[in-house]
Ligand SMILES: [Zn+2]
């Protein structure tokens with residue numbers, strides 16, 4: 001379509017390739033997505049703005065997400081415009097015309113529509129924190145727990161920790177007890193740096209012992225790098241010890257690829273529908289596959305005005321592939337259907353939609369996660385019963401649980417057993 005409108009077009013498969021093409025061809029306009037492998041859209045914007053050769057290049061962000069925070073971050077990173085997909089050809093053409101008045105005269109043409117081996121004990125998954133947003137201790141949350149996101153996965157001897165919410169404090173103490181002075185080595189995978197996913201790290205005791213080795217993995221955020229975000233919460237006056245002063249051997253790895261290995265575990269990441277840069281992780285072991293997706297808004301798609309059919313949201317299509325057939329899915333199910341009506345575009349899931357998505361994609365076990373701090377034990381139990389009724393009515397074999405602090409799951413040759 002753009003070529004027919006007299007533009008010269010160069011296509012890139014990811015942000016890195018896009019930057020190389022931009023340096024080579026010095027384009028008038030860059031159309032840039034936000035969530036891309038290797039180099040994300042915010043990084044592309046910043047890199048373009050740093051290059052004097054590209055000072056005349058305009059950047060038009062074209063994304064499937066419409067969060068106010070993302071618009072602001074894109075603008076701060078140097079974007080000149082922001083368009084939300086799905087997109088009419090005329091919208092794109094008029095946005096281009098605004099950026100480059102009089103460039104293209106032609107009328108727009110509307111286009112047609114390897115697994116790690118665990119020996120013996122199997123893979124164990126343990127919940128140390130299941131809450132979203134802020135820790136919520138008290139009488140009403142004793143059963144499901146009040147700590148924020150942290151899940152431990154043991155594949156044989158290897159320890160993988162998913163997120164560092166306040167739940168990681170309890171995990172740290174348990175590890176110190178278990179190892180009794182022997183060095184602890186572990187991998188910490190961060191989905192994003194919202195506070196409820198990193199706030200426990202300053203209280204993670206193994207980080208204070210020089211014999212231990214902690215490898216931290218995550219993606220660069222919308223506004224800053226992973227290290228900067230982790231350092232920020234430990235800066236004075238917020239905390240007395242800086243990240244650099246921690247004696248444990250910490251290594252921070254900023255990820256660029258969507259597939260990588262952490263020790264012997266094969267990991268795959270997928271961007272989720274959540275403000276900023278946030279991913280879900282899939283861990284493959286010989287015992288089964290676990291997906292951890294703590295922050296995600298399931299999208300309901302849009303109704304096609306012409307034929308009245310619901311058009312699925314492209315962002316959800318990728319997530320469906322990502323969760324298809326997995327043994328254990330730990331997924332953001334923060335709201336009831338009623339609550340969701342007033343929380344559209346907040347970046348969190350509605351339990352009804354999550355159950356449907358899990359059933360339709362042959363998930364074996366679903367753990368509702370990222371419980372709302374305002375939901376007490378009774379309320380979460382009610383949500384769980386409702387979720388199970390949906391599966392029952394659909395005669396689905398899906399097993400549904402609400403994740404509970406202290407709960408442990410063992411995966412062995414594809415059979416998940418809960419304790
Ligand atoms: Zn969260």
Ligand SMILES: [Zn+2]
Nearest residue numbers: 192194274295
């Ligand atoms: Zn978040």
